[in-house]
Amino acid sequence: MDFSEKARALVQEQTGEWDLVGRNYEGLQNVKVKTFDFGDYSIDIQFNSERISSSKDRGEPHLGSVDSCFLCQNNLPQAQRMIPIDNDFLILVNPYPIFPEHLTIVSVEHKDQRIYENFDRMLDLASQLSKFVIYYNGPECGASAPNHLHFQAGIKGFIPIENDFSSEICCREVRTIDEVKISHWPEYQRGIITLTGNNKSDLIGCFNKIYFQLQLLKGNSAEPMLNLITAFERKTWTIHIFPRTLHRPSQFYEKGDKQIILSPSSVDMGGLLVTPREEDFLKITEEDVFDIFEQVCFDTESVLTLINKL
Numbered sequence: 225m226d227f228s229e230k231a232r233a234l235v236q237e238q239t240g241e242w243d244l245v246g247r248n249y250e251g252l253q254n255v256k257v258k259t260f261d262f263g264d265y266s267i268d269i270q271f272n273s274e275r276i277s278s279s280k281d282r283g284e285p286h287l288g289s290v291d292s293c294f295l296c297q298n299n300l301p302q303a304q305r306m307i308p309i310d311n312d313f314l315i316l317v318n319p320y321p322i323f324p325e326h327l328t329i330v331s332v333e334h335k336d337q338r339i340y341e342n343f344d345r346m347l348d349l350a351s352q353l354s355k356f357v358i359y360y361n362g363p364e365c366g367a368s369a370p371n372h373l374h375f376q377a378g379i380k381g382f383i384p385i386e387n388d389f390s391s392e393i394c395c396r397e398v399r400t401i402d403e404v405k406i407s408h409w410p411e412y413q414r415g416i417i418t419l420t421g422n423n424k425s426d427l428i429g430c431f432n433k434i435y436f437q438l439q440l441l442k443g444n445s446a447e448p449m450l451n452l453i454t455a456f457e458r459k460t461w462t463i464h465i466f467p468r469t470l471h472r473p474s475q476f477y478e479k480g481d482k483q484i485i486l487s488p489s490s491v492d493m494g495g496l497l498v499t500p501r502e503e504d505f506l507k508i509t510e511e512d513v514f515d516i517f518e519q520v521c522f523d524t525e526s527v528l529t530l531i532n533k534l
């Protein structure tokens with residue numbers, strides 16, 4: 225069953241009945257966007273002041289208890305309504321949107337943000353919400369609640385990598401394992417591994433191999449640092465895997481003029497950088513974007529080495 229239309233209706237309803245959501249979705253129509261043209265592809269910068277809390281305050285690993293967890297059902301705002309999906313997740317409207325239709329998909333159970341055990345569920349969600357892209361931010365890669373398993377979903381067509389993948393200019397297929405095609409992005413500033421296929425168990429097998437390789441590189445942290453963007457179209461899944469080297473670029477910790485508050489998550493990795501402060505939106509340059517990606521992402525060579533080990 226496709227939940228896309230139900231979820232879109234929920235966004236509509238909540239904008240009408242919940243002041244905060246109404247205000248923030250209306251405000252989204254006026255957010256400023258600027259575009260850096262890099263030839264075959266471009267990067268969008270969005271100034272979105274409502275995102276300050278997710279960029280700055282949250283996302284630090286902490287000892288979260290059920291009592292203080294803002295994604296636990298008992299602590300959700302009273303105005304927040306939900307659509308249960310398969311008894312284990314709830315579809316919620318994200319009150320601080322980046323997209324005109326932006327969902328948070330929250331585990332019913334309070335448990336840690338981990339992808340290994342939940343990757344298959346992410347694929348199901350992509351097919352159950354086929355008008356949306358589903359994305360995952362690792363606990364140290366932009367997740368707003370590292371202690372409560374959740375995904376986010378944005379209506380398709382807003383993250384530049386979606387179109388760049390369709391146009392096939394920037395990415396190159398390098399291997400096939402079982403029924404999974406593996407591509408990388410040689411001239412795209414970010415080391416990305418993209419999987420496509422319609423065989424779910426082969427996709428899971430391939431993802432697990434990549435996860436294992438990343439774990440070897442990363443030692444014994446909770447999970448390898450990564451972001452994921454997944455979409456389902458014509459019975460085929462596309463999964464963009466962004467292995468990470470850093471949670472935040474050095475600019476985040478600078479003082480004064482040199483500081484840029486930007487805490488990259490999946491959406492930023494996909495080419496839509498969200499700056500919650502106007503001064504950063506105005507001053508950020510193409511060179512900053514290059515530099516930030518260089519700090520937080522794998523380079524092309526590391527990605528190719530990894531693919532060859534699979």
Ligand SMILES: [Zn+2]
Nearest residue numbers: 293296334372
């Ligand atoms: Zn919780």
